[in-house]
Amino acid sequence: MTDSRPIGVFDSGVGGLTVLRELRRQTPSERLLYIADLANFPYGPRPQADVRERALGIIDALTALDTKLVVIACNTATAAALDRARERFDIPVVGVIAPGAQAAVLTTRNGRIAVLSTEGTLRSQAYVHAIKEANPGVAVLGIAAPALVDIVEDGAADTPRADAALRLVLRDVVEWGADTLVLGCTHYPLLRAALRRVIRRRHIAVVDSAETTAARVRRILAVNRLAARAGRQGTLDLFVTDAPERFSETAARLFGETLGPPRMFMIGEPALRVVAER
Ligand code: DGL
Numbered sequence: 188m189t190d191s192r193p194i195g196v197f198d199s200g201v202g203g204l205t206v207l208r209e210l211r212r213q214t215p216s217e218r219l220l221y222i223a224d225l226a227n228f229p230y231g232p233r234p235q236a237d238v239r240e241r242a243l244g245i246i247d248a249l250t251a252l253d254t255k256l257v258v259i260a261c262n263t264a265t266a267a268a269l270d271r272a273r274e275r276f277d278i279p280v281v282g283v284i285a286p287g288a289q290a291a292v293l294t295t296r297n298g299r300i301a302v303l304s305t306e307g308t309l310r311s312q313a314y315v316h317a318i319k320e321a322n323p324g325v326a327v328l329g330i331a332a333p334a335l336v337d338i339v340e341d342g343a344a345d346t347p348r349a350d351a352a353l354r355l356v357l358r359d360v361v362e363w364g365a366d367t368l369v370l371g372c373t374h375y376p377l378l379r380a381a382l383r384r385v386i387r388r389r390h391i392a393v394v395d396s397a398e399t400t401a402a403r404v405r406r407i408l409a410v411n412r413l414a415a416r417a418g419r420q421g422t423l424d425l426f427v428t429d430a431p432e433r434f435s436e437t438a439a440r441l442f443g444e445t446l447g448p449p450r451m452f453m454i455g456e457p458a459l460r461v462v463a464e465r
Pocket residue numbers: 198199200202203228229230231232260261262263264305308336371372373374
């Protein structure tokens with residue numbers, strides 16, 4: 188049995204594209220819908236209840252588009268809304284925190300893991316819980332790095348501005364003696380080049396949740412017989428709630444190809460309403 192319905196993926200901006208890229212690689216036959224909620228960017232400083240409401244609204248809109256599975260490609264929204272989403276919707280909802288935590292626990296040798304995230308994710312303690320669930324003996328240092336989100340969203344990920352911001356953060360990580368650094372915000376993998384420059388020869392492994400999240404999606408599709416027909420050519424549709432041009436530029440840079448312009452989503456009550464249906 189195969190299922191041709193799409194998979195819905197969302198984030199506050201371009202960050203979730205790092206997960207989307209991995210999904211395209213690991214599930215190439217799937218139809219993917221991506222929503223960047225730029226009208227409400229950034230999620231990190233918002234109260235959890237606000238982020239939860241936004242996230243549930245977006246998932247509502249995605250289910251109205253007949254999605255068979257949703258990926259919350261944002262750590263802040265995963266921390267705020269994953270549990271509630273699983274209660275409310277009867278399709279699989281996958282977050283990015285547990286996959287990232289598991290990748291980190293498998294990577295660390297000295298049992299000291301630093302997690303870079305937004306303030307919202309740090310406040311939720313979701314990484315501490317997920318890492319301790321996988322291995323209670325591991326010590327976790329949480330660091331909020333909201334400036335990095337803006338740097339990425341401004342298209343400055345590979346600039347001296349990024350290097351300077353990362354250098355500040357890395358000082359704490361090195362001082363504390365972490366051997367593993369989790370990029371606990373989906374925007375941060377876009378800083379990989381700058382990170383390499385700043386980390387240089389230090390022995391710090393950098394992990395993110397893109398690959399493990401996509402692997403989890405692949406498994407859930409297989410177990411629940413939800414996968415698209417193998418060999419079918421997958422598709423990608425992009426939506427934004429604001430600033431379509433800026434989004435297009437970053438997306439094209441990330442994927443190394445020109446992707447069609449994103450379509451606008453308008454906010455309607457109680458959920459987002461698709462205004463440009465294909
Ligand atoms: N990319 C998002 C995350 O993983 C959040 C960025 C933001 O909107 O603050 O947490």
